[in-house]
Amino acid sequence: MNIGWNDNAPIYRQLKDRVIGMMLDGVLKAGDALPSVRQIAAEYQLNPITVSKAYQELVDENLVEKRRGIGMYVTEGASEKLLASERERFLSEEWPAMVERIRQLGLNVEQLLHTAQPGGTA
Numbered sequence: 001m002n003i004g005w006n007d008n009a010p011i012y013r014q015l016k017d018r019v020i021g022m023m024l025d026g027v028l029k030a031g032d033a034l035p036s037v038r039q040i041a042a043e044y045q046l047n048p049i050t051v052s053k054a055y056q057e058l059v060d061e062n063l064v065e066k067r068r069g070i071g072m073y074v075t076e077g078a079s080e081k082l083l084a085s086e087r088e089r090f091l092s093e094e095w096p097a098m099v100e101r102i103r104q105l106g107l108n109v110e111q112l113l114h115t116a117q118p119g120g121t122a
Contacts, residue, residue: 011046015054023063023079024086030079034064034072 005011022028037055041048055072058064063078102112 012050012053012057015040015046015051016057019054019058020063020082023074024082026079028074030074030076032074034058034074036071 005014034055037048037051040046040051055064059066062075063082064072065075066072
């Protein structure tokens with residue numbers, strides 16, 4: 001896990017988002033163990049309470065489960081659940097703002113698709 005912290009969000013939230021990203025990217029799969037709270041705290045010079053808070057939110061969202069005495073593990077179906085919620089969030093929050101910006105700039109779908117292709121330019 002390579003992390004560069006920023007001042008725009010609490011560190012526990014950034015850590016949680018990084019773990020979620022790893023789940024969505026397939027780096028962490030169902031049944032995989034998360035690094036221990038102590039390991040993450042030591043490696044990134046964080047307070048263990050900060051790491052615990054991030055992990056607890058993942059537990060609260062049923063993305064990770066605590067196994068007493070052995071650690072935290074990604075739950076079955078966590079990736080699918082995340083993908084569905086992230087798609088919904090994108091469509092309800094991010095996409096409308098993008099559509100408005102596209103409209104403001106006078107762009108059209110063909111231009112956007114062309115620039116999204118390798119070697120495409122505006």
